Amino acid sequence: MSRWGITIPLTGVPLPAHRELVEQLPDLGYTDAWSAETAGADAFSPLLLASQWAPSLRLGTAIVPVYTRGPGLLAMSAATLAECAPGRFVLGIGTSSPVIVEGWNAGEFTEPFARSRDTLRFLRSALAGEKVTESYPTFSVNRFRLERPADPAPPVMLAALRPGMLRLAAREADGAITNWLAPTDVPRIREVVGPDLELVARIFVCPTEDAEAARNLGRMLISSYLTVPVYRAFHDWLGRGEALAPMHEAWAAGERKKANAVIPDEVVDDLVVHGSPQRCRERIQSYVDNGLTTPVIALLPTGGDPLEQVRALAPR
Structure with missing residues (x-):
């Protein structure tokens, strides 16, 4: 095992109340903390706090939708967090879903493959500090340059499920992010992305017998x-x-x-x-044994203390 991640914030735990746990994560064996973005906390704020609470953790968004922020704002948000966690932040982007994009954020969920590709290409240039004037197939940017580009620029990973998006991630991104898969599904993903690309997966874990x-x-x-x-x-x-x-x-x-x-x-x-914490750890490890680089636990509510459950699911 090289990486072991947890999704923050935890369900039912106020964001400021995460501090003690996040400070403990590296000593427990966690290497990563990843956020999500649906209708709770935004993707960046929990990681900004974690960057100060646990300066050795790698931090990642899994994922930020490519439709709900303009390209420039997305680059600014990523650069800000990368400045606070130099060399330790990964920007994960993806399409999200029509419910979130259209139903909740008044956007248009159109051409998801092309929009992901174009956003990825824009971010490559913008996060490197370049002035970007470009008419991409799905949007245009005129004379955008970050005032505070991070050094180093953060890696950009792409959420991908099927072969087309997985191949795009392998070709142009620094990694692929997926979820809702079994350990036995990981080799199928690896067949598409190859053996060397970082593969991140959010794994839903319900620690109860x-x-x-x-x-x-x-x-x-x-x-x-x-x-x-x-x-x-x-x-x-x-x-x-x-x-x-x-x-x-x-x-x-x-x-x-x-x-x-x-x-x-x-x-x-x-x-x-699901099962005992020991059984859950073994099952998570089986994803890694099948080719996953970075397992990211998404803790499901059982009625128990989620802070203690995170401690119990630690790799050591």
Whole structure:
């Protein structure tokens, strides 16, 4: 194991109350803290605090949507955090989803592959401190230059699920970020990106020995996420299309309870890590053994103390 990450902030824990835990993460064996961005904390603020609380942690966004900030603002936010954590910040970008982009942020979710490619190319130039005047296929930038470019410029990783985006990450980014996969899916991803690219995955972890409770929570998450078209296509590609077909049929019919009920236990157990902390650590390690570079734990609520659970899931 070379890297071991945790998603912050933790569900139900106020952001300022993370300080003691974050300060302890390096001594517990965690190397990374990664944020997400949906409708809770923004992606950058928790990492800005962590950069001061634990100066040895690597920090990453997984992910910042390419649609919800203008290109210049995205570059400024990344450069600011990179200045506060020199050499320790990774900017992870991705498309997010139509619900977040259009329903919550009044944007247009159009040409996701092209928009990701163009944003990646813009950021390469902008974060290097170059003056950018360019008409990309999906947007134009005129005479933008960062006033405070970070040195070194942060690496940029790309969220990717299927071969097209994975190949783009391998060709033009510093790494690929994925999620909702089983340990046995990692070699399939590696076939596309190659053996050397850093591969980051958020792994949903429910540290409880109540398997029924863990599976019920897992089913709710799976039906919420994997019915999104891009995730449906991802799991069709991974070979779960037949197993998940009853869920999709029930979901399309508006039968949400049935959609949850027909998800097989095997699928839940593949995609959600649960059990004792020791069992969870072993399962997370199996992702690494199959070719994952950086596992990032996303702790699911069990009713227990999340701060203690993070300590229990530490690699040492």
